[in-house]
Amino acid sequence: MGISIFYYLRALFFQFNYLDFFHIGINHYLILSALLFSIGLYGLITRNNAFRVLMSIEVILNAVNLNFVAFSHYIDPGEVKGQVISLFVMALAAAEAAIGLALLLLIYRNRVNIRMDSFATMKW
Amino acid sequence: MELLFSFSYIPFYILAGIAVICSLGMILYPNLIRAGFLLIGAFTAIAGLYFMLSANFVAVSQILIYAVGIVLVIIFAIMLCSLKETASDVVRDEDTEIGDIKARRLIGIFVSSAFFFLMVALINSQNWDLIAHTTKADQLLGSVGILSKQYTTKIGAFMLSDYLIAFELVSILLLIVLVGVIILSKKNINTLEEKN
Numbered sequence: 001m002g003i004s005i006f007y008y009l010r011a012l013f014f015q016f017n018y019l020d021f022f023h024i025g026i027n028h029y030l031i032l033s034a035l036l037f038s039i040g041l042y043g044l045i046t047r048n049n050a051f052r053v054l055m056s057i058e059v060i061l062n063a064v065n066l067n068f069v070a071f072s073h074y075i076d077p078g079e080v081k082g083q084v085i086s087l088f089v090m091a092l093a094a095a096e097a098a099i100g101l102a103l104l105l106l107i108y109r110n111r112v113n114i115r116m117d118s119f120a121t122m123k124w
Numbered sequence: 125m126e127l128l129f130s131f132s133y134i135p136f137y138i139l140a141g142i143a144v145i146c147s148l149g150m151i152l153y154p155n156l157i158r159a160g161f162l163l164i165g166a167f168t169a170i171a172g173l174y175f176m177l178s179a180n181f182v183a184v185s186q187i188l189i190y191a192v193g194i195v196l197v198i199i200f201a202i203m204l205c206s207l208k209e210t211a212s213d214v215v216r217d218e219d220t221e222i223g224d225i226k227a228r229r230l231i232g233i234f235v236s237s238a239f240f241f242l243m244v245a246l247i248n249s250q251n252w253d254l255i256a257h258t259t260k261a262d263q264l265l266g267s268v269g270i271l272s273k274q275y276t277t278k279i280g281a282f283m284l285s286d287y288l289i290a291f292e293l294v295s296i297l298l299l300i301v302l303v304g305v306i307i308l309s310k311k312n313i314n315t316l317e318e319k320n
Contacts, residue, residue: 021133022133023133024132024133024136025252025253026252027247027248027250027252028136028140029173029177030243030247031243031244031247032140032143032144032173034239034240034243034244034247035144035240036143036144036147036166036170037239037240037243038236038237038239038240038243039144039147039148039151039236040147041232041235041236041239042151042232042233042235042236043150043151045228045231045232045235045236046151046225046228046229046231046232047151048225049156051156051160051198051201051202051205052150052151052156052159054198055150055159055160055163055198056150056151058163058190058194058198059147059150059163059166062166062167062170062190065170065182065186066170066173066174069173069174069177069179069182070177072177072179073177073178073179074252075255078274079278080275080278080279080282081282083179083181083182083275083279084279084282084283084287086179086182087181087182087185087279087283088287088290088294090185090186090189090190091189091294091297091298092294092297093189093190093194094189094193094194094298095297095298095301097194097197097198098197098301098302098305099301099304099305099308101197101198101201102304102305102308102309103308104201104205105201105204105205105308105309106308106309108205114205
């Protein structure tokens with residue numbers, strides 16, 4: 001068990017045959033996208049301001065879009081399916097931002113603050 | 125062109141660093157409006173990464189929709205919410221006053237870092253050279269201009285042939301969102317019902 005964890009950690013951090021520093025491949029884009037996704041996830045969990053939660057959701061959607069475009073470029077070059085899906089994700093993100101901000105303005109009119117814990121009345 | 129491609133790690137790391145630092149600043153910066161402006165930097169850096177991935181149309185629409193449209197809408201909403209003097213905690217985050225903020229931070233760090241390391245392990249466990257056409261992509265990268273032109277025409281053709289239903293659904297969704305936002309952001313919704 002301990003030895004397998006050791007091998008796992010060694011493969012995780014020192015596997016340089018696939019993660020070349022100077023030759024940019026698909027895994028660099030995937031790791032960058034995972035990093036942006038986890039940054040957005042951290043903001044989504046910890047922040048108390050509703051605007052900042054919305055911005056974190058935007059960062060998460062951008063990470064997903066980066067994944068789509070990287071796969072479209074590296075897995076099937078010459079095709080545009082991933083790019084088209086990323087454009088659809090952009091349209092959905094715009095719709096989500098508009099609806100979310102309108103809801104936030106409405107909440108701000110009813111209760112004067114926009115803290116996430118102040119409108120947790122439905123929480124059991 | 126080969127020499128140019130061999131140095132393409134420099135713009136990648138610069139753009140990735142800008143994106144990561146701006147997203148972290150968006151999370152951690154105390155002033156909310158400046159955090160919103162930091163988001164422009166992150167989105168623009170990601171648009172540069174799209175240019176590097178020879179997705180020019182997606183990059184330009186990223187700049188148009190995200191870095192200008194959504195961020196400006198968010199900043200205008202923040203300004204609308206912080207008109208009153210009593211609501212200074214809209215612009216300034218008051219996260220430190222909450223009791224369980226440390227627990228939430230621990231949970232957030234644990235969940236996000238666990239997700240990140242899991243993803244890194246999964247990505248590194250895959251032999252991408254067998255799946256990804258890296259060499260083919262490198263060869264195609266030499267003719268970015270011609271390819272991007274083809275990409276833009278192909279996107280238009282795809283949206284009106286293969287993805288037609290999704291395209292129409294997105295247009296219907298945007299119409300619904302337009303009407304819904306107008307109704308939600310009226311001064312008071314109850315007057316509509318009282319008149320009827």
